Amino acid sequence: MILEIKTRERIVKQNENEEKKCQFDKEIKLIRQACVFGSAGNEVLYATENDEVFVLGMNCSGCLGTGDMQSTIEPRRLDSLCGKKIACLSYGSGPHVVLATEEGEVYTWGHNAYSQLGNGTTNHGFVPCQVSTNLVNKKVIEVACGSHHSMVLTSDGEVYTWGYNNSGQVGSGSTANQPIPRRVTSCLQNKIVVNIACGQMCSMAVVENGEVYVWGYNGNGQLGLGSSGNQPTPCRIAALQGIRVQRVACGYAHTLVLTDEGQIYAWGANSYGQLGTGNKSNQSYPTTVIVDKDRVVEIAACHSAHTSAAKTQSGQVFMWGQCRGQSVTFPHLTHFACTDDVFACFATPAVMWRLLSVEADDHLTVAQSLKKEFDNPETADLKFLVDGKYIHVHKVLLKIRCEHFRSILNNDDEIIEMSEFSYPVYRAFLEYLYTDNIRLPPEDAIGLLDLATLYRENRLKKLCQQTIKQGICEENAIALLSAAVKYEAQDLEEFCFRFCINHLTVVTQTQGFADMDHDLLKNFISKASRVGAFRN
Incomplete structure (x- = not known):
């Protein structure tokens, strides 16, 4: 009961955070x-x-x-x-x-x-x-x-x-x-x-x-x-x-100026190399600044800073002068796409x-487009029926993303019934194929870990283990340890074992410990003894 309440509270908080983020x-x-x-x-x-x-x-x-x-x-x-x-x-x-x-x-x-x-x-x-x-x-x-x-x-x-x-x-x-x-x-x-x-x-x-x-x-x-x-x-x-x-x-x-031929001239104070001349000597006459062989199309400076920036016709952004307290005396090529980022960073x-x-960007990347189409009945050509609920997917994407589906899906399939896994678990798996992420509480992630093991999805298996680690507590520690042993997730097993040892007094008083499998209990006690968990 306590585990159920904590899980529910965690889900509610997660939903609230997601709503705020949205x-x-x-x-x-x-x-x-x-x-x-x-x-x-x-x-x-x-x-x-x-x-x-x-x-x-x-x-x-x-x-x-x-x-x-x-x-x-x-x-x-x-x-x-x-x-x-x-x-x-x-x-x-x-x-x-x-x-x-x-x-x-x-x-x-x-x-x-x-x-x-x-x-x-x-x-x-x-x-x-x-x-x-x-x-x-x-x-x-x-x-x-x-x-x-x-x-x-x-x-x-x-x-x-x-x-x-x-x-x-x-x-x-x-x-x-x-x-x-x-x-x-x-x-x-x-x-x-x-x-x-x-x-x-x-x-x-x-x-x-x-x-x-x-x-x-x-x-x-x-x-x-x-x-x-x-x-x-x-x-x-x-x-x-x-x-x-x-x-x-x-x-x-x-001061910086940009000419109609795409060249830069600079003059004035230069104690941080803000003129881009390779030294720190002030200049009272305009001096040519060599930024790149490419034509410069934009210059940037701000009266509150000793920093200079420029953008070339090919989109390269250079900076010089005082940059995070350091003196950059020659124009330095950055990874930025705009001069605004130079001053921000x-x-x-x-x-x-x-x-x-800021221009409105309605363009969706490939990843964003795929995420948007998950469980969309208007474009889907296949439905999974799990626990009486439909999940709408696309055959070609499933075949591209998962070896399991490549071998079992036929072109004439329209509905596939699934009884091996629960609806939350199977939906999370299918959504993962569209997004590369999983959204499940730790307890359900155990079922997804089972699926990942069965379908030989090693990356998904690692994500499940991360989710389980993040949600471990005294009440569910034994259940998660049992799952790690069952699905041969050695890294997760070691993590859960260490958690149990560090919270041994509370963990041994939980219902999960009382219901622990005999062989698992025997191995747990033996391993705990070897690490000195029962010493006074």
Whole structure:
């Protein structure tokens, strides 16, 4: 009775865990966009396929936008952003968040000590608020954040900045903080900008003819101007004359650009080898980075990290710089399929360098397709009748997967009655042929072990033994030991014997021990005596 209750409790708990896992898997599959951010990678924002927006994490400076500063491990819904399709997102070190919708609206929230939210104050923003000053009738298509300043790019190629400006990073010509968005003019006045990026305290813009303009802090040569002096207004990088740049990416204090020919140039800080030049010397001029013979199609860097990454046309992903605390001075080929994984696994902190978009994948692998078709009456061509219940299967799969069926199945078979094994056992066996896994409580796994022995399925036999080991307890130890002896599962027999010896007092008081086969009892006592189980 006790054994039956424990088994039932185990099955109930297993079912509850499976239900929770299924629910979690369903929620994960709904996610279409996500960003892990914050000074330690402790904040998350994600959007679902229904355009609902959720956040969770530490909530430093109210950066989750929930209206308070309470941390949460349960996702909380941001009602003010739900229904608004997110186009792009960036974050600062405070952190503060800048988000643009597909309609071109800009929302900000979080840390605001330097007016990086663009609302004209220095009060932290605990909920997302739209930034409209000077952006009315403007459609924002790209956003970028430095440590405490913000920058946006409009559809007509204009750049607006605001926030911290101690080094001229907002490009206004002064070092006064800028509380609201102002258009960056000077050399960009009559230029159409196509791409923007921010380092910790510097800003970059690529214009449509491939020129790169830079401004802000330059202490490590990250502006690529050949000097280390700060630049309060945009200045063209003369060393890239004749080179058409497509994209720019900024690390903490280093810069990468990608040309229209698929080449990378880098400059700035290099104490971790983040320039990929093979040494750790800073560079104030653009330097060629040799990644691979293949054309590079994507570059990646993040203003909070000293890590660099690139993806080639053939899909290879390389990384260099600070990787898990180590310095990698040359581009290193990884096993990753995307640059996002480089920052998730190797950057410090482990944050995302961009808003990650997740495409819905409806494609099923061969294994997934087979699993889905198990016991499907619509496609099956054979039924097993066990204990009055049908199990629907496919002859060709059974023949491919099991030697036993290859020899007994005929093409004209439609129903086969099975009386040697119980319904749970035989169903678990057939399901195993479709999935390579078994789902049975330890007591039923004994019957499956019998079947595996009869059908000479050695891998299934090992899986049964693993299941039995995981479910052994004082009440069923003798029964499992008896099964191991009967089916000549020596490894399992030794495991059960050791368990019985380690719990000898309780095991000898169970009903299973009282009903033990005479020969088995005799052998058990003899073996237990040899290992000293009865010594005082």
